[in-house]
Each structure stands twice: as C-alpha cells, then as structure tokens.
Amino acid sequence: MKKVTIPRNLAAILSNDHEAVIWIMVMLLIAGSVNIFSATFVMAEDEGSSPYFYLLKHLLIMGVGGLCFFLCYWVDYHRWRDILVPIILVIIAMLVYVLGFGTAVNGAKRWIYIGSFSVQPAEFAKICSVMIEAYYLSYCIQKRQAFKLIQSQHGTLVVLAALVELEPDMGTMMIILGVPLLMLIVAGLDMGKIKNLIFIVVAAATALCIYQPYRLQRIKVMLDPWADAQGMGYQTVQSITAIGSGGFWGMGLGEGLAKYAYLPEAHTDFAFAVFCQENGFLLAAGLIILYGLLGFFGARIAKNAYDAYGQVLAGGLVILICLQAVINMFMVSGFLPVIGVPLPFISYGGCSLLVSMAALGILVNINRYSLIKQRKMEKLTEHNLANRQKPMRLMPGQRPKLTRIK
Secondary structure: OOOOOOOHHHHHHHHOHHHHHHHHHHHHHHHHHHHHHHHHHHHHHHOOOOOOHHHHHHHHHHHHHHHHHHHHHHOOOHHHHHOHHHHHHHHHHHHHHHHHHOEEEOOEEEEEEEOOEEEOHHHHHHHHHHHHHHHHHHHHHHHOOOOOOOOHHHHHHHHHHHHHHOOOOHHHHHHHHHHHHHHHHHOOOOHHHHHHHHHHHHHHHHHHHHHOHHHHHHHHHHHOHHHHOOOOOHHHHHHHHHHHHOOOOOOOOOOOOOOOOOOOOOOOOOHHHHHHHHHHHHHHHHHHHHHHHHHHHHHHHHHOOOOHHHHHHHHHHHHHHHHHHHHHHHHHOOOOOOOOOOOOOOOOOHHHHHHHHHHHHHHHHHHHHHHHHHHHHHHHHHHHHHHHHOOOOOOOOOOOOOOOOO
C-alpha cells in the first residue's frame, strides 16, 4: 500500500495556522467579489450606472480593508487593550449620532452617509464587544477570580446593545451580546450562572418581541413562510426557491434569476442564496468548509496563544466570524427568522468587510506574537543548556576546585 504524501507547500500551510487563515481569507474574498458582481450588475444597469459600479466600489473598500488587516497584523494585540476606553467612547458617540442625525432607510437609522459611501457604527461595536469581554475574562483568569454576570464591562456591553436596538437592529444587537456570552461560557462560567443566563436571554427576547410585534410575526413566517408567500414570507420563500433551483451544479455564474428583482437584498443579507443558485450545492459546501477550516485554525491559534488575553481574544474573534456565517446561512435557508446578519466576506457591505478583515488581522497577530515568544524561549533554553554542558577550561598546572559534601 502506497503511503500518501502531502505536497510540501500544502503541508507548510497546514502546519502554520496564520498562513492558513490568510489563505482562507483570500479565497473568501475572491468568492465574495465574484458573487457581488453577479448579484449587482443587473441592479447597477437599472440604476443607469456601469455594471461594474458595485464591484469597483467593493474592490475599493477591500483595498482599505487590506490596509486594516496589515495594520492589525503588525500592531501588537495588547495595544488594543491599552486604548480600549477611547475606542468605546468613540463608538458610543457614533451610535448616539446615528440615532439623532443618521439617515433612515426602511424605517431604521443605521448609517452615516459620507458622499456615496456609508458608515454603519454598529459593525464596529461588534469587534469592540469582543475586546471588552476579552479584557474582563483575561483579568479574571490572571487574578484567579470567578466570572460574574453583573459587573462594569458587561454594563458597557448592554449600553452598546441598547443603542443598536434603538436603531432598530436586533440582528447586530444579538451579535454584540451573544458573542461575549459565548466567550464567557467557553471560558468556564459556572453551570448555575449559565442557567440564570439562559433565563435572562429568554426573558429579554420575549420582551423585545412584545415591544415590537413584527418580530413575533417573523418567527411565525419562519415556521411556515408559504402561509404568507406574497407578504411577510416573500423574502424567505424567494430565498429558499433560489437555493433549491441551483441544484447540485448551479445555473452558472451570472445566470441566476434571483437578482432580477425577485429576491430583495440579494447582494447583502441574502448573498448566500445567489451563491447557491449560481454555483450549486457543491461550491456552497466548499464555502461552508472554508468557514469550518477558519474556525479550526482560529481555535488552534487561541489554544496556542502566549497569554490569557490572547487566548480569549482569539477565541472571541473566531466566534464573531463563524457565528455570523452560521446565523446568515440558517436565516437564508429558512431555519431562522430574517434578522439582518451579513455573511462575512461574501455579503456586500463596507463596514462589515472592514471589521471582518481587521478581526482576522488581529487573529494572525496573536499567532505571530506567540511564535516569536516561543522562538525566544527556545533560544534561551538552548543557551542555558549549552552553558551547563560547557566543559571547564583549566590553565596549565591548575587544579579544579572541589566542593566538600557535608
């Protein structure tokens, strides 16, 4: 039986976690760019623009995202902890500004428009929430203190989530609170406190549905979208139809029908439906595998991080990316209500792309910092061993000093 050999380049990538993360990000960016062009060229022509308008805009934002990635790649991740308070204050100020002076689209104030570009501060609150929780958890781990549900850092998270909910944007609000809560559970929250946490989450979700009855309607639509296929269930029905019509091989790039005004938000929240229709289940499975590999290598980076802060921060960033991917795919497939969570790297959206690339930049920096520290420790160990094993040199006629054993 022949022994299976792995090519050297592939073996090097698989053994180097941060290189694997970079390659996965590149593949997701390529897939996202192709899908965005396919989903938007009809809409761009209908608006009287070039068919490449949204693609060029996306590539420009991706270039800025590349700068964010390399900045986060080179800056020591501990620096973000040092300037966390100013970051929080800036984001809170932006969220307050949006509520007062933001542009309302479809009844929600979420964006600040600067020329032809828009800024969504809630996206930056996502990565900020991860940093806040990482700071708290690492502090408790280092001081060997028990985790608490009620404390100042969690109060800050509630403030961020409340400001986002007022826009309203329940999907982003769930990410801002959900990711830190998962970080808390993974870090080892006491089972009794987990039960209390579940009760609080269920009570809060019930209150929000009562406060905004349309959310309860969306849950009913999720259970049976065909009951109101031309009303509340229209988007879900069109999304499921698009996914199913792609079959195993897909209709081909640019050949999908969902983007011809059949599926609302085909290039943003429902980009995965367009991807499935044109590329089929085969490439859709490949996309899912890429997110799975990102979670795998990200978890290895978290496990091998140099310190507690690096471990919980890396874990939080991986949860942030992968959780959004899972929620979006389930939402588009009809297994979750429509809550407006984008698919990282695939959905069209500037701030979402910038935050995702910055998150992976920090993740790669954690691994890079850990490798540097590991190499220094190995060199120090080798140096100490060499000094211990170094033979004693004596001058001619000199006798070695003997130590009397008592």
